[in-house]
Amino acid sequence: MSIEEQIEAGIAKAFKTVFDVELPQEKISLQPTRKDFEGAYTFVTFPYGKLTRKKPEETGQLLGEELVKSLDIVSDFNVVKGFLNLVIPNTVWVKTLVEIAEEENFGFAKDNGKKVMVEYSSPNTNKPLHLGHLRNNFLGHSVAMIMEANGYNVLKTNLVNDRGIHICKSMLAYQKFGQGEELGPSLKGDKLVGNYYVKFDQEYKKEVNLLLEKLKAVQPNGKDEDLKKEAEQNAPLLVEAKEMLLKWENKDPEVTALWEKMNGWVYNGFDQTYKLMGVEFDKIYYESETYLLGKDIVNEGLEKNLFFKKDDGSVWVDLSADGLDEKLLLRGDGTSVYMTQDMGTADLKYKDFPMEKSVYVVGNEQDYHFKVLQLIMKKLGRSYAEGIFHLSYGMVDLPSGKMKSREGTVVDADDLINDMIATAKERTEALGKIDGFTEEEAKVLYHNLALGALKYYLLKVDPKKRMLFNPEESIDFQGDTGVYIQYNFAKMNSILRKAKADNIEFNGRDFSGITDLAASEQDIITLIYNFPTKVKEAGDTFSPSVIANYSYDLAKAYSKLWSEVPILAEQNEELKAFRVFLTAQLANVLKKSMALIGVQVPERM
RNA sequence: GGUCUUGUAGCUCAACUGGAUAGAGCAACUGCCUUCUAAGCAGUAGGUUCCAGGUUCGAGUCCUGGCAAGAUCACCA
Numbered sequence: 001m002s003i004e005e006q007i008e009a010g011i012a013k014a015f016k017t018v019f020d021v022e023l024p025q026e027k028i029s030l031q032p033t034r035k036d037f038e039g040a041y042t043f044v045t046f047p048y049g050k051l052t053r054k055k056p057e058e059t060g061q062l063l064g065e066e067l068v069k070s071l072d073i074v075s076d077f078n079v080v081k082g083f084l085n086l087v088i089p090n091t092v093w094v095k096t097l098v099e100i101a102e103e104e105n106f107g108f109a110k111d112n113g114k115k116v117m118v119e120y121s122s123p124n125t126n127k128p129l130h131l132g133h134l135r136n137n138f139l140g141h142s143v144a145m146i147m148e149a150n151g152y153n154v155l156k157t158n159l160v161n162d163r164g165i166h167i168c169k170s171m172l173a174y175q176k177f178g179q180g181e182e183l184g185p186s187l188k189g190d191k192l193v194g195n196y197y198v199k200f201d202q203e204y205k206k207e208v209n210l211l212l213e214k215l216k217a218v219q220p221n222g223k224d225e226d227l228k229k230e231a232e233q234n235a236p237l238l239v240e241a242k243e244m245l246l247k248w249e250n251k252d253p254e255v256t257a258l259w260e261k262m263n264g265w266v267y268n269g270f271d272q273t274y275k276l277m278g279v280e281f282d283k284i285y286y287e288s289e290t291y292l293l294g295k296d297i298v299n300e301g302l303e304k305n306l307f308f309k310k311d312d313g314s315v316w317v318d319l320s321a322d323g324l325d326e327k328l329l330l331r332g333d334g335t336s337v338y339m340t341q342d343m344g345t346a347d348l349k350y351k352d353f354p355m356e357k358s359v360y361v362v363g364n365e366q367d368y369h370f371k372v373l374q375l376i377m378k379k380l381g382r383s384y385a386e387g388i389f390h391l392s393y394g395m396v397d398l399p400s401g402k403m404k405s406r407e408g409t410v411v412d413a414d415d416l417i418n419d420m421i422a423t424a425k426e427r428t429e430a431l432g433k434i435d436g437f438t439e440e441e442a443k444v445l446y447h448n449l450a451l452g453a454l455k456y457y458l459l460k461v462d463p464k465k466r467m468l469f470n471p472e473e474s475i476d477f478q479g480d481t482g483v484y485i486q487y488n489f490a491k492m493n494s495i496l497r498k499a500k501a502d503n504i505e506f507n508g509r510d511f512s513g514i515t516d517l518a519a520s521e522q523d524i525i526t527l528i529y530n531f532p533t534k535v536k537e538a539g540d541t542f543s544p545s546v547i548a549n550y551s552y553d554l555a556k557a558y559s560k561l562w563s564e565v566p567i568l569a570e571q572n573e574e575l576k577a578f579r580v581f582l583t584a585q586l587a588n589v590l591k592k593s594m595a596l597i598g599v600q601v602p603e604r605m
Numbered sequence: 606g607g608u609c610u611u612g613u614a615g616c617u618c619a620a621c622u623g624g625a626u627a628g629a630g631c632a633a634c635u636g637c638c639u640u641c642u643a644a645g646c647a648g649u650a651g652g653u654u655c656c657a658g659g660u661u662c663g664a665g666u667c668c669u670g671g672c673a674a675g676a677u678c679a680c681c682a
Contacts, residue, residue, distance in 0.1 A: 331680045480630040
């Protein structure tokens, strides 16, 4: 039984013995005591005045006296207004830490027999990955690991958008302007293809302007808006791209071959970037294979009278009763729309991997889409519908506004990571921290520092919030950063290395003689003790930020300890061993928690 | 216009799901490297938690109404 549970049970009992009232344990909750007061846990007595017929202070006083009497783990208490602060003796904390050290897989839940699928990344194959994708990938990968730590069997998936008009645009531009360019060593495949996507847009805009001039000449009285629309629709490049899409759908050999060739280039590039980012997938879905799915489900919905057909043959669902609008599910010509496809894919996913929860890491511009998707699948009676969770995250904007691939105003993922690596190298060398490192070790360190800084930066923030990224200001290496946490881990490791060299034994040692703890030592133990709660909270809310912030707290606590008490320089042998032991436990938990946000911690830096 | 999200120190973010005097980092200022890594520690300053009501013993957190920013409301994906 956890410390909290023991106290809660004790409080329930105390209500009975002191006030002769029944208060079920579920109704009792504790909170951590604020730093400025003595104690570890606080019980708020304000709500129980009616029950005890006493003032909150008095209720607290009487409960406190009873708890000290009845519970070994409560040694003292104090009452401030309606707050009963309970003191847990140091020996209990020390004992707790020893128990934690003996626990295998501390903090991680046992296999719960449940499955969860996490879909993330979901790139388009017409352009390279950018900063927005980094947020997506880091979130998804981290959530997958957090769910695993919560006992789920996790399948990481990637739904690649490899077809559609936008893909045809880059293909067409390549065909027209590519002059047979082939993949070379100087340019990654995704970049090569991305360039043609930009090229398409440039040429297309020229055509639109040209056409607009002509239209204006012919229809001097036409509204600017209408003419522009007409020009945009009829520009030859777009018309050709549409034709190409039709050819693709009809499996035209030439178009298919080009499509395969260019997508191959892109995947080659993506693989490099994914590797650089440190994310991976268990299964990859391609929209080219799923885009025809879902039509059966549309028929099913029609049969069940959940959907309806309009005169032109298009199929809709009326969600106005749920506060939403009517939504198109199938075009008049019988072709699929996005929603058709996603309904089909939802069924396919469940068929492949019958899961309790299905997480979609997708930007918040699709909030409406996923709300509708879940609602429809619920109406259709899909058992998995309840478990659909759209992990909606805010856009990463630049000071200049939105990132736009077509206009080239994006922060490229590879470039950003490589810049960060260069910065890490520069900083490390300036600080003279690489003495004794081999070239290979130094390279690994720079990579870990760069990725750590970047991942922490993107994950410590609540996903819902949109964020502003200023490329002019590099991501910090000081203060509340990934590097700070890594640095403190390196310090812990330095202690452990030296302790080993000095043959300081701490495993399995009896620390019952430790009765005095410095405030920073006690803080660290409580933090370590809270690890399982944090893992659970992060899993329940799909929030890597919980883990990121927790990791920072751990690092900060050690930094404080470091400056306040001697560790290896401690004269008392038992105390010295205890502090090394504490360091070892903390390092262990910190490494685990950082791993949950995908950050590697260095042994030395 | 409807719906959803966000609004906390100059800036970037927290706040244990309704609890005590709202906490960190950056930037500014002041101390601290003959002791285990100063990518650090300690301190000073910085707040009408967007505004106005309400519920409650108690509100940054819940409700109502505003204001501001963003997203979305396509036979695009």
